[in-house]
Amino acid sequence: MSLINDRSYQHLIPAIDWFYVEDAPPGEEQGAVWRIAAWASDKNGSTVGLIAPDTRSHRSQYEHVSLSKVPSTSGVYLHISQLTAAELAQSSLR
Numbered sequence: 134m135s136l137i138n139d140r141s142y143q144h145l146i147p148a149i150d151w152f153y154v155e156d157a158p159p160g161e162e163q164g165a166v167w168r169i170a171a172w173a174s175d176k177n178g179s180t181v182g183l184i185a186p187d188t189r190s191h192r193s194q195y196e197h198v199s200l201s202k203v204p205s206t207s208g209v210y211l212h213i214s215q216l217t218a219a220e221l222a223q224s225s226l227r
């Protein structure tokens with residue numbers, strides 16, 4: 134059973150202390166903060182961060198969770214040392 138929902142990746146490596154921080158939506162102070170579980174690269178050399186989606190509220194105990202690309206929104210990859218206090222607090226909620 135694959136834990137990744139896209140099988141076109143050539144290389145996978147763990148991502149330690151990396152996050153994807155979405156740009157804040159209009160009218161909001163801050164966007165979502167996602168912990169990156171792994172880096173994945175394809176045969177063209179493109180690299181993306183993979184996250185485990187928050188499925189706690191709508192997943193049965195028998196379903197598996199697969200890693201997915203970060204949301205297709207504007208944002209930036211940041212190391213934990215680059216997060217603001219608010220981003221760090223939000224990251225611990227997931």
